[in-house]
Amino acid sequence: MKRLETYLNKKGYVTYNRSYPSTVAGVERSAVHYINSALANISRDEVSKIHFVTHSLGGLLVRYYLSNHKIKQLGRIVMLAPPNNGSPVAEKYRDRFWYRWMTGVPGQQLHKSNNPLLEKLDPIYTDVGIIAGTRSSDPWFNHVFDGEHDGKVAVADTKLTEMKDLITVKHGHTFIMNKRKVKDHIVNFLATGNFYRQQERKPLLNTSES
Template sequence: MIGPADSNATPPAAPQPMRELVVLTHGIASTRFFLAPLAARLRSAGFTTRLTGYPSLWWSNETFGKRLAALLRRVAPSYDRVHLVVHSMGGIVARCALREELPPNFGRVVQIAPPNRGSHMATRLAVECGHPAWDNFIVRPHRFIAPTLVELVDAPDSFVNRLGPAPAGIDVGVIAASNDRVLYPEQTLLEGAADHCTVNGWHTGVLWTKETAELTARFLRTGRFGEGGQLSAVRDRLTPMAEA
């Protein structure tokens, strides 16, 4: 029987919520502040966020990936899990980071409008086509100003197309933009990704929609964009590109 003293016993402490950090980074010729609205929505969903930037036009995606992995290792000890949410070329930086040493509590990755199979626009701006005016006044200046752009061309042997599939054991989710003029929808596909979905909007504008934030938060928690951890209904709508 429970005596009088037992009735005053201190109830067990409620479990503490998991401390989850989301590191967000941007794409080429952009800034981390473009991700501020998405970060604010993720904070409202219970995540801690950190915006990080890099000089995206110069050096290489591999260099930025090493730096991003080093940042993850530095911040990880203060949290239970650390996730990545990345936009455009930031998705390629993230894939490079996944090839480096990661903290043991690394969580999931959400790529938003990533050129996983290159970008036709990058090819147009960075590969000479034989037209003297275009090559002299558009292509050559872009190749000089933005060496990282060359890594994003959609040629079968380009840097981005040699990166390989998503690493085993890491959930990567891909969100494509329905009206993207920078990428064809199939250029966002990543072999080995856990899920793929499409959000209405343009290449950068999808960052600022409530739908993108809700899908991102759901994937970080469950590893799926669908309700209840189910695969997204649009996951298989896109026809994979033929492998080179």
């Protein structure tokens, strides 16, 4: 997320880029610990709103945190490729040794069916924009998807009922945040609550008489 952080700085945003061990602790523990830590490092006098820009599992951390805590200065939220409704990859492979070894505790919380974590997350009480990828960066998982996906998460599984806007981009899951178009979409949503879409030019009608 470093390139995105630099870009947002140039656009005038005060940023705090918080990483976390995404394969160690569960979503509940990481959400409370790391988001509280991030908020403690933000001077509330310097900012009027606190926005969140998340990637992948980070979206679930924010959803869990906001289901249990209030942020008075909460602004808008942009989620990049979030597994809001789980992932077919986790659904199919969560019992496999290699999957458990690679993804740790959080990997066991991303399955789609009968998921206690997803079932207890409340609707988010602010503007949410979602950017989903449609080009696979993990072709070895392509066979587990039916519709559009980014290699790890299906576009359909990124959606939230309360989302204000969703836009798709032809990029894969892992490095979606580094694409210039994605950065522009993020800035536009933070400023306006909607993603930028270039207006299509309509053909001119020739009304002159022959």
